Amino acid sequence: MIQTPQKFTALTDTSTRRLVAVVPAAGIGSRMQTDKPKQYLTIQGKTILEHSLNVLLTHPANIEQIILAVAPQDSYLSELNCLKQPRIRIIQGGETRADSVLNGLNHIPSSDNTWVFVHDAARPCLTHGDMDKLLAVNDINGAILATPAIDTIKRANNHKQIQQTEDRNHIWLAQTPQFFPADLLRHALQTALQQGLAITDEASAMELAGFQPHLVQGRTDNIKVTRPEDLALAAFYLSQQNTKETL
Numbered sequence: 001m002i003q004t005p006q007k008f009t010a011l012t013d014t015s016t017r018r019l020v021a022v023v024p025a026a027g028i029g030s031r032m033q034t035d036k037p038k039q040y041l042t043i044q045g046k047t048i049l050e051h052s053l054n055v056l057l058t059h060p061a062n063i064e065q066i067i068l069a070v071a072p073q074d075s076y077l078s079e080l081n082c083l084k085q086p087r088i089r090i091i092q093g094g095e096t097r098a099d100s101v102l103n104g105l106n107h108i109p110s111s112d113n114t115w116v117f118v119h120d121a122a123r124p125c126l127t128h129g130d131m132d133k134l135l136a137v138n139d140i141n142g143a144i145l146a147t148p149a150i151d152t153i154k155r156a157n158n159h160k161q162i163q164q165t166e167d168r169n170h171i172w173l174a175q176t177p178q179f180f181p182a183d184l185l186r187h188a189l190q191t192a193l194q195q196g197l198a199i200t201d202e203a204s205a206m207e208l209a210g211f212q213p214h215l216v217q218g219r220t221d222n223i224k225v226t227r228p229e230d231l232a233l234a235a236f237y238l239s240q241q242n243t244k245e246t247l
């Protein structure tokens with residue numbers, strides 16, 4: 001466990017808080033089984049990646065920079081219009097999602113007062129309302145969007161038999177964005193990766209560093225497009241949100 005540096009123990013002055021975003025988009029989308037990575041599939045004339053970036057770009061809190069981590073051999077990105085946006089900076093992703101996020105965080109200048117939204121490229125249905133709920137959290141532990149578990153939760157043994165039924169009341173499903181002081185998150189993620197730990201979201205790196213990120217209840221339509229059947233669902237949710245501002 002790392003010690004919280006003394007200078008971070010005070011709450012951030014939100015009036016001068018600077019906001020950036022890191023968007024990991026370097027995955028291959030193997031579970032989606034399509035010929036191109038899922039973030040480049042199109043819904044209503046725009047790629048999933050563009051939908052996701054658009055929500056961040058149009059938020060009134062004015063995110064200063066969006067660091068987009070893409071695969072080294074990405075051949076689809078150059079076709080996108082959103083690249084004209086001066087606030088988007090493209091960098092190289094890594095082997096795992098955590099490596100891509102850390103590469104992104106390494107491009108943020110060190111500062112006590114910069115907070116970062118880490119948001120999956122594959123979550124195009126995010127709303128400004130959910131981002132507002134994260135922005136309302138002013139605690140160095142940070143916060144993530146999540147939804148309480150709805151289904152009954154079973155723990156399996158190695159033979160896919162039920163070992164036990166879990167207490168659902170304390171189970172939440174993590175989404176993105178995940179929102180943290182950028183320097184703290186970089187340190188936490190770097191430490192976790194150096195220890196060889198498998199990190200699937202930012203909060204788990206912060207947890208290992210001794211923080212207790214807040215769970216902020218998000219909308220259930222903020223899905224991560226993962227399997228083929230998710231595409232139609234994301235298209236439906238986006239069609240229901242057709243008042244969304246676009247750049």
Ligand code: CTP
Binds near residue numbers: 037094121224
């Ligand atoms: N991601 C990334 N770098 C990686 C792996 C994933 O930036 N090395 C990104 C993906 O592009 C996606 C987000 O992390 O936006 C969430 O990951 P996931 O849904 O698992 O996407 P993929 O890894 O692309 O899909 P799969 O696991 O099915 O291969």
Ligand code: MG
Binds near residue numbers: 027
């Ligand atoms: Mg993956």
